[in-house]
Amino acid sequence: MRNRYQIDISDEHSGSVFLPHQLNLDTALYKIAFGTVAIDAKFKQQPDSRMTITISKDIAEELKIPTIKIPLHLFIENETMLVGPLVGIFTSGFTPFPMRPIGERSMFFAKLLSVSKNVGALPFVFGEKHIDWEQGTIKGLFYHLEGWRTIEVPFPNVIYDRLPNRKSERQEELRNVKNRLQTEYLIPWYNPGFFSKMDIYERLQQEDEVTRYLPETQPFTSLSAIETMLSDYGHVYIKPVNGSLGLGIHQIIYDKHEHTYFCRYRDHKVDKNILRKYPSLEALMKHVFGGKKLTRMLVQQGIYLLRKDQRPIDFRVHTNKDEDGNWNVTAMAAKIAGAGSVTTHVKSGGVIKSMSEIFDNDAEKISATEKLKTAVLILSEALDENIEGILGEIGFDLGLDRDGRVWLFEANSKPGRSIFKHPQLKEFDLLTRKLSLAFSIYLTEQMLTKPEEIFR
Structure with a gap:
C-alpha cells in the first residue's frame, strides 16, 4: 500500500499546508486539490516530526474537506498536491429516513464505506438529486462512527457505479448525470452497465484463449x-x-x-x-x-456438472482490480442446487458451501481451485479488453464438468453478495469491499498522469 497521511485542520497559518519532513519533494508545489477542485496554497515543512499533513482551516473550508479522520493518499502532479481520493458511489433508491437513507441497501453501503480507513480513500454515496451543478458540489452521504451524515463536498475524483438494476440504469436522468460527469468533468466512472449474456458470449468468442470456457x-x-x-x-x-x-x-x-x-x-x-x-x-x-x-x-x-449428494454444483468466483490496476481473485464459493431446482440460487433452495465442504480430498480441492482461478483471471482480462467502460469487479458463475473442465455460465458486472452469508467467507466479504474502493487509487493516479489511458 502506498503511503497514507492523516489530515489535520489547523486554525493557524492561513493559506498554508504543512508537510512531514519525510516527504522529500523534488518538485515545487503551488496548489492543493481535493476532489476536482484545486486552489493556491503555501507549502511548508512541519516544525516537528509529525507524520501528518496539516491544512489551514481556510483552505480546508474552501476545498470542503470533511472533518473525518481517515488517512488519505497524496498524488503530486503539475505542481499540485491532491489529497484523496474522494470517491463518489452513484446509486438510486434514496429515502427520507436518516437511519436508512438508501432503504434496504443502507446496510450494504454502510459496510462498504466502513473499510475506508483500511484503504485510504474517502467514499460517499450520492444520487442525481444530491448534485448542485451550478456550485460544482454534491451533498454526499458519509457513514462514519456508526452513523450517516450528509456533507457537502466537491465533485469526486472517481465514481463507482452501484445502480441497483437495469431499470434504474435506463432512466434518462441518471444516464444524463453519468454522461455529463464523464464528458464535461472527465471523471472516471467504473463498473458501468449490467452485462447482457448474449453480448458477453459474442464478445468473448473473439478471444481464442477463452473459447474453451464457453458453452455453445x-x-x-x-x-x-x-x-x-x-x-x-x-x-x-x-x-x-x-x-x-x-x-x-x-x-x-x-x-x-x-x-x-x-x-x-x-x-x-x-x-x-x-x-x-x-x-x-x-x-x-x-x-x-x-x-x-x-x-x-x-x-x-447443458453441462453434466460435478454433483454433491446427487445435486449439481456450480461456483461463484469474484475478481477485483487492486490499487495497481491488477485483477485479483477475491472470493470463491460453491453453490449446491436445491431439490429439483434448475439453478443453485438460494431463493430456489440452493445452499452455499466453502470449497473445503465440497471436496473431501485436499488434492481435488486444490486442483479445482486452481482451475477456477486460472479461468477467471483469463476471463477478467478478456472482458476488460472487450467491454466499453472501466471494469473494477466481476462475479463469475462457473461450472466444473465430470471431466474437470471449466465452463462459464455467466459474468456479472454488479455481482450479488449472497455467498458472504457463509461464516467461512467473511474475510472474502471484507477483501472484495476493500478492493472495490482501492481501485479508485489506481484510477486517480492514472487520471493525473495518463488520462489518455483511462478514456481510450
Whole structure:
C-alpha cells in the first residue's frame, strides 16, 4: 500500500499546508486539490516530526474537506498536491429516513464505506438529486462512527457505479448525470452497465484463449435449433438475455430412450420447483411458454456438472482490480442446487458451501481451485479488453464438468453478495469491499498522469 497521511485542520497559518519532513519533494508545489477542485496554497515543512499533513482551516473550508479522520493518499502532479481520493458511489433508491437513507441497501453501503480507513480513500454515496451543478458540489452521504451524515463536498475524483438494476440504469436522468460527469468533468466512472449474456458470449468468442470456457450459446431462433442442441447435448437451458437472480431459466431435457421431453423451472407464483413431462418439444414450448415472446431468450448447451449428494454444483468466483490496476481473485464459493431446482440460487433452495465442504480430498480441492482461478483471471482480462467502460469487479458463475473442465455460465458486472452469508467467507466479504474502493487509487493516479489511458 502506498503511503497514507492523516489530515489535520489547523486554525493557524492561513493559506498554508504543512508537510512531514519525510516527504522529500523534488518538485515545487503551488496548489492543493481535493476532489476536482484545486486552489493556491503555501507549502511548508512541519516544525516537528509529525507524520501528518496539516491544512489551514481556510483552505480546508474552501476545498470542503470533511472533518473525518481517515488517512488519505497524496498524488503530486503539475505542481499540485491532491489529497484523496474522494470517491463518489452513484446509486438510486434514496429515502427520507436518516437511519436508512438508501432503504434496504443502507446496510450494504454502510459496510462498504466502513473499510475506508483500511484503504485510504474517502467514499460517499450520492444520487442525481444530491448534485448542485451550478456550485460544482454534491451533498454526499458519509457513514462514519456508526452513523450517516450528509456533507457537502466537491465533485469526486472517481465514481463507482452501484445502480441497483437495469431499470434504474435506463432512466434518462441518471444516464444524463453519468454522461455529463464523464464528458464535461472527465471523471472516471467504473463498473458501468449490467452485462447482457448474449453480448458477453459474442464478445468473448473473439478471444481464442477463452473459447474453451464457453458453452455453445445461441439466440432463440426456432424449435429445430433447440432439437439440434438437444441431440448434441441431451439437455439445454433457455435463459432471458438480460435476466438475473436465476429468474426465468428453464432446463429442457430430452430422453432419447422414450423420445419424451422434460422441462424443469421455478414457478415463482407458487414458489415451487416444477418438473413436467411432454410428448413433444412443440407441446412443451406451447404449454410452458404459451404466447410469450422468445426473441429476448437464449439457448445454452447443458453441462453434466460435478454433483454433491446427487445435486449439481456450480461456483461463484469474484475478481477485483487492486490499487495497481491488477485483477485479483477475491472470493470463491460453491453453490449446491436445491431439490429439483434448475439453478443453485438460494431463493430456489440452493445452499452455499466453502470449497473445503465440497471436496473431501485436499488434492481435488486444490486442483479445482486452481482451475477456477486460472479461468477467471483469463476471463477478467478478456472482458476488460472487450467491454466499453472501466471494469473494477466481476462475479463469475462457473461450472466444473465430470471431466474437470471449466465452463462459464455467466459474468456479472454488479455481482450479488449472497455467498458472504457463509461464516467461512467473511474475510472474502471484507477483501472484495476493500478492493472495490482501492481501485479508485489506481484510477486517480492514472487520471493525473495518463488520462489518455483511462478514456481510450
